[in-house]
Amino acid sequence: MATIVMERIGRVFISLQQIRQVPRxxxxxxxxxxxxxxxxxxxxxxxxRYIGTGYRPLNQNWRYYFLSLFQxxxxxxxxxxxxxxVLVILIKLQQLTxxxxxxxxxxxxxxxxxxxxxxxYSACSVIAHxxxxxxxxxxxxxxxxxxxxxxxxxxxxxxxxFYYAVDEGMHRYMxxxxxxxxxxxxxxxxxxxxxxxxxxxNSPPWVRKVCQVVPSGLTYMWDISPVVKRLMSWSTxxxxxxxxxxxxxxxxxxxxTFFFTVPLLERCFPGRCDFVGQSHQVFHVLLTCCxxxxxxxxxxxxxxxxxxYSHLHGSNDAALFVGFYVVSLVxxxxxxxxxxxxxxxxxNLKNKCK
Numbered sequence: 328m329a330t331i332v333m334e335r336i337g338r339v340f341i342s343l344q345q346i347r348q349v350p351r352x353x354x355x356x357x358x359x360x361x362x363x364x365x366x367x368x369x370x371x372x373x374x375x376r377y378i379g380t381g382y383r384p385l386n387q388n389w390r391y392y393f394l395s396l397f398q399x400x401x402x403x404x405x406x407x408x409x410x411x412x413v414l415v416i417l418i419k420l421q422q423l424t425x426x427x428x429x430x431x432x433x434x435x436x437x438x439x440x441x442x443x444x445x446x447x448y449s450a451c452s453v454i455a456h457x458x459x460x461x462x463x464x465x466x467x468x469x470x471x472x473x474x475x476x477x478x479x480x481x482x483x484x485x486x487x488x489f490y491y492a493v494d495e496g497m498h499r500y501m502x503x504x505x506x507x508x509x510x511x512x513x514x515x516x517x518x519x520x521x522x523x524x525x526x527x528x529n530s531p532p533w534v535r536k537v538c539q540v541v542p543s544g545l546t547y548m549w550d551i552s553p554v555v556k557r558l559m560s561w562s563t564x565x566x567x568x569x570x571x572x573x574x575x576x577x578x579x580x581x582x583x584t585f586f587f588t589v590p591l592l593e594r595c596f597p598g599r600c601d602f603v604g605q606s607h608q609v610f611h612v613l614l615t616c617c618x619x620x621x622x623x624x625x626x627x628x629x630x631x632x633x634x635x636y637s638h639l640h641g642s643n644d645a646a647l648f649v650g651f652y653v654v655s656l657v658x659x660x661x662x663x664x665x666x667x668x669x670x671x672x673x674x675n676l677k678n679k680c681k
Contacts, residue, residue, distance in 0.1 A: 464671070
């Protein structure tokens, strides 16, 4: 017993020693890390409107981009907002595992899909903002990965809303079509985002926004419809604790959509938001708040509306929706593969013309 305890203490000591070396490693690495550059020094499709400085130079080694997590540049806050979101969602998952049987209870699987998809989109966003500046091909690859994460989150939203939040009347008319349509829409959303990014080469920035916002907006309207119908019947006398969180997720989402679409802060304060204060950073924070409200509301519905959704959904519905989730992931991966092939053709043609 004493030997085991000493071994564990030794492992902890080694881990602490390694952690203590991190600041020294960063200090040693800092002198060799290039500084940031202006917008004129990077390709035009790397640039964000009204952001003039803080861009990382292209074609550095991978070590530089990983260590830039601790460097001041115009993507630092974008990385950290969703990195912290991953940690918060993981803590929430750990708390839920204490009361929810995610393995033995099929009715909990939609909630698990939402949590996994939330982790996926947050992690993919971290990767895209951290590593997307290495090269032109990496930029497209990692942001396409980000769009796959967004599409999976859209599916996760649809499944919890239809499974837990839908009422009997809507379920009667939408059963059998809601989730297939949601699957198709989130795949089209992924395609629209990828195509919008692809158009960056020869189209103005608003084309990318339209390709991203329109299909994503249509997907959201479909996915949120069970919640909206339920909120329309909300009264102050209602004792449903989940409704306030559903209202919160809608309010946060509409707010973050505005900041995603309109670079308000950069436009009002040009040159002062290159590091902190960008509208996209606000979008990240509001989207995380939306996600946390959504997870909490869905958990409350899972606990409080069990009698209703157990009656509405057959014993195989949860497994079927998991299958749709896998199909959505595979289709989105195929879309990204196809679009990356198109990107490589454009980049190869561009290199030949040099």
